[in-house]
Amino acid sequence: MWYYTFKYVLLGPLLRLIGRPTVEGLENIPTRGPAILASNHLAVMDSFYLPLMIRRRIYFLAKAEYFTGTGPKGAFQRWFFSAVGQIPIDRSGAEAAAGALISARRQLEAGELMGMYPEGTRSPDGRLYKGKTGLARIALDTGVPVIPVAMINTEKLNPPGSVIPRPARIVVKIGKPLNFARYEGMQGNRFIERAITDEIMYELMQLSGQQYVDIYAASLKNKEPKADSEAATPASAA
Template sequence: MWYWAFKHVLLGPILRLLGRPTIEGLENIPARGPAILASNHLAVMDSFYLPLMVNRRIYFLAKSEYFTGTGLKGAFQRWFFTAVGQIPIDRSGAEAASGALTAARRQLEAGQLMGMYPEGTRSPDGRLYKGKTGLARIALDTGVPVIPVAMINTEKLNPPGSVIPRPARISVKIGKPLNFARYEGMQGNRFIERAVTDEIMYELMQLTGQQYVDIYAASLKKKTAPPAEEKPASAA
């Protein structure tokens, strides 16, 4: 109930006013049945504008920090992200990644649409970065189609670190579904998973017009992050 209330009554009208969004290729999303929407990731608002423009409900994986806050703010944040279809995941290690993939599979097995960002994190500079293979693993395991999605100008409305949105014209482009049935029975092969991932990223590059960078966005963010402040040595 809250998902539809936010979409049509509470947040939707404000988002439409701020972003004046348009969508192309909506017919490429099936009216029913499971599919993965594989999107580029420019801003937090990607997870708001894509559901706003698609008729069906979309579920996303969201970092667990959104659900673990304390006090009134933490409680509100936890309620809000749950209400709008975000599924908490722990991104701290291999076991955590496995849990995220299990959560995504569960939604697909229930016939839902799963929104995923193959880059794994937001682009730090508007370019398209190397995709992680988790999405490919799920697609090969479940056999569901992967639909490329281009989010355009969301970083202008919601620049990294900003709190107050800035008016911008948002575009959403939905590409034709990608079918990887030719790789049936090959799931678990890391070379196949990389090939599938690279094919998805190529389609996103074509759809978005972004410059492609063959490194992980998270690696770049780690390299460019300011060094941690050293603590003074304690007196002996």
């Protein structure tokens, strides 16, 4: 109930006013059945504008910190993120990552739409970064289609560190579903998982028009400013 209340009554109208969002390729979203929506990740608002523009409910994996706050603020944050379909995950290690994949599979097995960000974190500078292979692993295990989604201009409306949104024109581009049935039975093959991930990232690059960088965004964020300029050399998506 709260998901649709926020979407159509409380938050949705305000988001439409400040973002003037439009959507392309809505026909690529199935009316029923499971699918993974693989999106680029520019801002926190990606997880608001994508559900706003798609009729079906979308579930996202969200960092556990959103659910562990204390006091009235922590309680409200925990309730809000649960109400809007966020699933808490611990990103601190391999076991935590496995738990996240199990949570995603559970939603897909229930016939739901699962929103995932293959980059693993928000882009630090608006470019598209190397994808992690967890999404490919889930796609292989479940056999569900992967639908590439490009969020455009959300970082202008919601720059990193900002609290108050800035008016911008948001565009959501939905690509054609990608089917990886040709890799059936190859679960656990890291070369296949990387090939699938790179194919998804190529489609996202084509949809979004972003420049591709062949390193993980998280590794760039952890480097010193001087090292950033050296490590972030743009690379071909090929």
